Amino acid sequence: MPPRLSTATPEPAPATPPDHPAAPLRATLDGWRTALRDDWQLYAMLAPLLIWFAVFLYKPMLGLIIAFKDYSLYKGVAASPWVGLENFAALFGDEQFRRAIANTLTLGILSLVIAFPVPVLLALMFNELGDGRFRRFAQIVAYLPHFISVVIIAGLVVALLAPSNGAINIARAGLGFDQLYFLTIPGYFRTIYIGSGIWKEAGFDSIVYLAAIAGISPALYEAARLDGASRIQLIRHITLPALVPTIIILALIKVGHVIEVGFEYIVLLYQPATYATSDVIATYIYRAGLQTGDYGLAAAAGLFNAIVALALVWGANTLSRRVSTATLW
Amino acid sequence: MGRQYPEPSRLDRDTVVTARMPNDDLQNPTPATRTPQDPALAYTRGDRLFGHINAALMLVVVAVSLYPFIYIMAVSLSSGAAVTAGRVLLWPVDVTLAAYAQVLGERAFWIAYANTFFYAIAGTATSLALIVPGAYALSRSRLKGRRAFNFLIAFTLWFHAGMIPFFLNIRDLGLLDSRLGIVIAFACSAFNVILLRNAFEQLPAAYEEAARLDGADDVQLLRYVAMPMVVPTITTVALLCLVARWNGYFWSMVLLFDAHKVPLQVYLKKIVVDLRADDAMAARLATASYSFETMTAAVIVTSLIPILLLYPWLLRVFTRGMTLGGVKE
Numbered sequence: 109m110p111p112r113l114s115t116a117t118p119e120p121a122p123a124t125p126p127d128h129p130a131a132p133l134r135a136t137l138d139g140w141r142t143a144l145r146d147d148w149q150l151y152a153m154l155a156p157l158l159i160w161f162a163v164f165l166y167k168p169m170l171g172l173i174i175a176f177k178d179y180s181l182y183k184g185v186a187a188s189p190w191v192g193l194e195n196f197a198a199l200f201g202d203e204q205f206r207r208a209i210a211n212t213l214t215l216g217i218l219s220l221v222i223a224f225p226v227p228v229l230l231a232l233m234f235n236e237l238g239d240g241r242f243r244r245f246a247q248i249v250a251y252l253p254h255f256i257s258v259v260i261i262a263g264l265v266v267a268l269l270a271p272s273n274g275a276i277n278i279a280r281a282g283l284g285f286d287q288l289y290f291l292t293i294p295g296y297f298r299t300i301y302i303g304s305g306i307w308k309e310a311g312f313d314s315i316v317y318l319a320a321i322a323g324i325s326p327a328l329y330e331a332a333r334l335d336g337a338s339r340i341q342l343i344r345h346i347t348l349p350a351l352v353p354t355i356i357i358l359a360l361i362k363v364g365h366v367i368e369v370g371f372e373y374i375v376l377l378y379q380p381a382t383y384a385t386s387d388v389i390a391t392y393i394y395r396a397g398l399q400t401g402d403y404g405l406a407a408a409a410g411l412f413n414a415i416v417a418l419a420l421v422w423g424a425n426t427l428s429r430r431v432s433t434a435t436l437w
Numbered sequence: 438m439g440r441q442y443p444e445p446s447r448l449d450r451d452t453v454v455t456a457r458m459p460n461d462d463l464q465n466p467t468p469a470t471r472t473p474q475d476p477a478l479a480y481t482r483g484d485r486l487f488g489h490i491n492a493a494l495m496l497v498v499v500a501v502s503l504y505p506f507i508y509i510m511a512v513s514l515s516s517g518a519a520v521t522a523g524r525v526l527l528w529p530v531d532v533t534l535a536a537y538a539q540v541l542g543e544r545a546f547w548i549a550y551a552n553t554f555f556y557a558i559a560g561t562a563t564s565l566a567l568i569v570p571g572a573y574a575l576s577r578s579r580l581k582g583r584r585a586f587n588f589l590i591a592f593t594l595w596f597h598a599g600m601i602p603f604f605l606n607i608r609d610l611g612l613l614d615s616r617l618g619i620v621i622a623f624a625c626s627a628f629n630v631i632l633l634r635n636a637f638e639q640l641p642a643a644y645e646e647a648a649r650l651d652g653a654d655d656v657q658l659l660r661y662v663a664m665p666m667v668v669p670t671i672t673t674v675a676l677l678c679l680v681a682r683w684n685g686y687f688w689s690m691v692l693l694f695d696a697h698k699v700p701l702q703v704y705l706k707k708i709v710v711d712l713r714a715d716d717a718m719a720a721r722l723a724t725a726s727y728s729f730e731t732m733t734a735a736v737i738v739t740s741l742i743p744i745l746l747l748y749p750w751l752l753r754v755f756t757r758g759m760t761l762g763g764v765k766e
């Protein structure tokens with residue numbers, strides 16, 4: 109068979125006798141046979157990728173059935189007895205898990221309210237700096253923490269907050285305050301988490317808004333200036349309104365991910381003394397499953413988490429489809 | 438969670454709508470407010486004041502962004518006694534390189550560093566080997582079953598089995614405490630596949646048709662026609678993988694037991710966050726001119742160097758990735 113000339117050539121519909129009962133199935137099989145024969149190179153390119161997804165992402169989904177079993181490492185999945193919803197009953201009966209749900213939501217919502225507006229503000233500030241060297245320098249500095257691992261960020265936090273010789277406590281002592289071991293005080297955990305999160309990501313996240321600002325027509329600004337608008341009025345009436353669609357879409361994405369807190373980062377910073385505010389669903393799963401070995405319970409918690417996350421993303425996506433014509437996908 | 442760890446920032450993952458190739462340098466978009474030529478557009482005194490206040494606030498932002506780096510640098514270069522006495526806040530006190538000498542003389546540090554290089558390079562190569570051909574196949578409209586394959590890949594962004602089933606799967610595959618496991622199990626992410634697939638889809642069909650007339654098959658098309666045209670996107674994906682490998686710690690910490698196999702971030706975590714010295718280290722600490730604090734700081738600074746060296750390049754490629762098909766109003 110000669111190579112086809114265009115990628116756009118549709119699959120020719122195989123001719124099948126219309127009254128044969130097995131016709132649709134056979135037509136499908138024939139279609140696949142033709143496709144595999146003609147495009148075997150494409151399928152060979154695709155196969156390793158699909159196998160990877162099957163083995164590393166889809167196979168674990170089957171493993172989720174241990175959420176309904178009394179799983180034992182030695183018996184394996186198949187031989188472990190079914191327990192129905194017992195794991196879930198135990199989970200929701202556990203006060204620590206209920207606290208983890210509350211902590212996850214609190215951290216997620218606080219981040220949304222406090223951290224989300226910062227990149228917008230930063231983008232406006234960068235933009236008002238004009239086009240000079242200082243602006244380039246400020247951007248380069250503000251973007252840097254994004255590229256640094258959470259381990260180093262946690263290391264910096266530990267060093268800055270060290271009880272007696274950390275910078276913050278030296279400053280506190282200098283101002284006459286007593287020195288505190290912040291990382292062991294539950295009341296400070298959320299501030300530390302959200303504050304360091306802003307420090308790490310706000311600069312880099314402003315890039316999306318800067319790109320949107322770059323798309324605003326300069327003619328709008330010139331016309332407003334001729335009408336005597338001040339710089340603050342330009343921001344208030346031109347720049348900010350132009351950013352609204354971006355802000356709405358990004359806010360909806362954030363809402364969709366509100367329960368996906370930065371778990372790998374929290375694991376580094378939390379400790380038993382601060383569990384009251386720092387223990388989230390993912391860290392609960394980590395402790396119950398990988399540290400205690402209560403796999404069934406932890407898998408149940410994971411399934412609960414994944415379903416809520418899916419529902420939230422789906423809801424946010426539906427909402428954004430309604431709000432604007434742009435969808436997340 | 439139980440997902441692959443070359444995970445791009447949440448924003449990246451969700452804002453892929455369609456990949457466009459941005460021709461403009463979005464890192465520094467044309468500022469919307471231009472210097473007016475028309476004297477009627479000259480800034481008023483209030484506008485200038487606003488500009489000064491903005492610049493002053495920006496200086497504060499820059500200072501806050503930089504301070505943790507300056508502080509950790511100062512600690513790493515100071516004597517242990519000065520740090521313990523709380524005399525180091527901004528500049529090194531009693532400058533000494535003892536902490537660096539100690540860190541660089543540590544065998545485990547170099548092993549961890551070498552391991553990270555291995556994981557970063559082997560991991561990125563594996564990722565590209567799986568993703569480039571796979572994404573190309575998925576971008577061909579004549580590929581039968583394309584919609585289903587694309588859905589199966591995108592679905593993994595929405596739903597994942599979670600930490601426990603993922604871990605048990607790795608165990609069942611015999612990939613615990615295995616370098617190969619770390620390289621393979623985190624090779625792909627749906628985000629990277631979609632990014633590259635969209636880039637392939639954007640290519641004009643005319644090139645392919647011309648090559649086909651010359652008798653090229655799919656493998657040749659990918660190698661000589663499609664791949665050279667999406668080099669910027671391949672670079673973006675490669676760097677996303679590289680940085681994720683360089684910075685990732687969680688799964689390496691969970692899946693590797695042998696201290697000779699762990700990457701730098703896991704080594705860092707043990708020292709910098711858990712504040713735990715091994716016995717040999719502790720013995721030397723007792724008599725040294727450096728302290729645990731200055732040594733931790735030196736470890737942090739040393740591990741930052743490769744990222745800082747790559748930073749200009751990373752910044753350019755990442756800002757492009759960030760806005761590749763970003764949010765479009």
